[in-house]
Amino acid sequence: MxxxxxxxxxxxxxxxxxxxxxxxxxxxxxxxxxxxxxxxYGIYISFCKVTYKSMKFIGLKNYIDTFERSLFWDSLLATFKICLVTIPLIVLGSLLISFTIHHCSKRFKNMTKVALYLPAVTSEIVLAIVWKNMFSSSFGLSASMCNILGIKPIEWLTNASLTVPLVGVLVTTLCIAQPVILVSTAIDNMNESLLEASALDGANKLQQLWHVTLPAIRPTIAFVMITTTIGNLQVFYIPFLLTGGGPENATVTMLYLVYKNAFEYGNYGLAGAQGMILFVVIGIMVCLQYRFTRAGSVD
Amino acid sequence: MNKIKASFGKVLISLIMVLSLLPFIIMLLGSFKPNMALSLVPVDFSPFHNTTLNNFKEVFAIADVGSAYLNSIFLLVFVVACEVFIAVTAGYIFATKFFFMRRWLFALVIVTMMMPRQLLLVPNFMVAKKLNLIDSLYGVALTTINASYGIFLVRQYVLGIPYSLYESARIDGCKDPGIFVYIALPMLPPIMAAVAISSMFGVWNDFLWQNVMLSSKANRTVPLMLSFLSNKAQNGIPQVGIQLAGSVVAVLPLLVFFLFFQKWFIEGISAGGVKE
Structure with a gap:
């Protein structure tokens, strides 16, 4: 029944x-x-020797090769160096911009966000074309500026100690819009009474900033830091299109190395293994991000 | 004192704005100038004399702009339509139904949303090769679809619709498909538009994947056309004017679109932020 x-x-x-x-x-x-x-399939590939026609299981050889080749460590270092420029610039820059526009009119605020967001929606190739024209040492804006000033052309793209920071700064202009929007929304949504209470207790502007505002938006800052790190660990377009990885592989980032191994040298197995390593690194960052986002608080 | 501080801030921000707009200014000015105008000493920046439309004529002569646009528009429409369809169907189910392994499946949505697609570049390519999707616009379209963020957005949106609406429809004898079609669907267009807008620029500018997948000239999309133009040189001199004119041709429609809908973009970003 x-x-x-x-x-x-x-x-x-x-x-x-x-x-x-x-x-x-x-x-x-x-x-x-x-x-x-x-x-x-990618995990499987990373344990194989892959040519255009055939595939052979070779165990851990790709991973061993990866760790033995200096190019992998160089790419790690290059990525790390670029991140060292971009992450502080993006985090501090977005804080600075957000605090500055906080008291401005709504229209001015919006204008700033739109202007900063414009490069992010533009094809990277377009920007690379313009930047090449700006920073080439043989023709273009920088070269002719140097000419006017009567100095030798600055070798933005051929001197590694200049190229790496330059790539960092350009990457920053590409991805600072989202952090600015997030941080300034967080400041706007902050509870104003906290500031009033601290003012009554005699806190000055600097103390307010350090002891009230910054702690209040700390989750947003953490979120921005993590997403920026995730994004910048896979810097690819600007080195690929602007510097071609040069000078002397100083801007061959990790994702660029994966691309090169696969699509320039046809070594898909090795590229697959390196992709997997990058996958694990970024997976750890994503787990961190998961804890801070709304997505992590479903149900 | 405060006023001085405020205006100092405004000047600073305006400077940053100009810096971020500089590439666009150079692009626009340079596209109307003869080839090496920007390399002259002093730089010939004046928009009032020595301007020419030759660069644009040249671009239309050497690159098949029309077919590149058609290809890109096909990709955009196909991918965005599929993403909206998948997002609406799956997002609706995740928001309204309880079923076996729901939490795990939704975790899968979140994981695919946060994991950048480029990481699986090589395996994606190998799979596409296996499925015979290389050098085909349909292949690129199918492999570009990523509806995870859309599913997430639609689910959040549907959760905001009062459940009693469905209940009363059910009491009146409406079945599941009817509830979806007559009750839920009419309320979804705003979020469908948001899903479409959030993904369209990514599809349009996706140079890396299109470059890997498409090789024949007939399949050239707008980013590929640009990369073809950017390699143009004559007697070792880069054709800067043509490259910049090509850039204008490639980005102008989307920039106008962006400026028109900028409010949606900015609100979309703030929506994906941190939990309060």
């Missing part, structure tokens, strides 16, 4: 089950074929 009732309830639920399956099917199909399958 009880079983019959159970069965009846199940049958009643059958249309609902079908509905759920039908609505999830497109997503499931997409994710199975183009996300999950490539992920496991």
């Amino acid at each position: 009880k079983q019959a009732a159970q069965l009846k309830r199940d049958r009643k639920k059958l249309p609902e089950m079908l509905f759920i399956i039908a609505f999830l099917a497109p997503w499931m199909a997409d994710i199975l074929v183009f996300k999950i399958y490539p992920f496991f």
Whole structure:
């Protein structure tokens, strides 16, 4: 009797089950074929020697090769150096800009955000074309400026100690908009009574900033730091399009190395292994990000 | 004193704004100038004399702008339509239904949302090769679809619709498909637009993946056309004027679109921020 009732309830639920399956099917199909399958296939590739036609299992050789080759460590170092420029610049810059525009009119605020966001929605190739024209040492703006000043052209793109900071600064202009928008929204949403209370207690502006405002927006700052790190660990476009990895591989970043190994040298196995290493590094950062975002607080 | 401080801040911000707009100013000015005008001493920056439309004529002559635009628009429409469709169907289910392994499946959405796609560049390419999708616009479109963020947005949006609406429809005898079509769907256009806008620039500018996947000339998209133009040189002299004119041709429509809808973009970003 009880079983019959159970069965009846199940049958009643059958249309609902079908509905759920039908609505999830497109997503499931997409994710199975183009996300999950490539992920496991990528793990498999990283243990194989892959040529255009054949594939042979060779165990850990790709990983050993990766760690033995100096180019991998160089790319790690290059990425690290660029991040060393971009992350402080982006975090401090977004704080500075947000605090400065906080008291300005809404229109001015919006104008700033739009102007900063413009490079982010523009194709990187376009920016690379313009930047090449600005920073080349043989033609373009920088060269002719130097000419006017009567000094030797600055070798922005051929002197590694200038190229790395330059790439960092350009990457910053590309991705500072989102942090600015997030931080300034956080400041706008802050509880004003905290500031009033601290003013009544005799805190000056600097003390307010340090002891009230900054702690109040700390989650946002942490979020910005993590997302910036995730983004900048995979700097690719600007070195690829502007410097070509040069001078002397000083700007070959990790993702660029993966690209080179796969699509310039055809060594897919090695590139797959390096991609997996990058995947693990960024996976750890993503776990951190998960804890700070709204997405992490579902249900 | 405070006034001076405020105006100092404004000057500082305006400077930063000009710096961030500088590439666009140079691009616009340079595209109307003869080839090496920007390399002259002193720089010939004046927009009033010595301007020419030759660069644009040249761009249209050597690059197939029309077909590049058609290809890019096809990609954009295909990918965005699929993403909106998947986001609406899956997002609606995640918001309204309880089912086996729901939490795990939704965790999968979040993971695919946060994991950057470039990381699987090589495996994605190998899989595309296996499935015979290389050098085909459909192949690029299918492999570019990433609806995770859209699913997340739609789910949040549907959670904001009072559940009693569905309940009363159910009491009136409406079944699940009917509830979706007559109750939920009419309320979704705003979030569908948000999903579309949030992904369209990524698709349009996705040079890396398109460069890897597409090789034949007929399949050239706008970013690929630009990269073709940017390698143009004559007697070792880069054709800067043509490159800049090509850039203008490639970005102007989208920049106008962005300026028109900028409020949506900025609100979309603040929405994805930190939990309070």
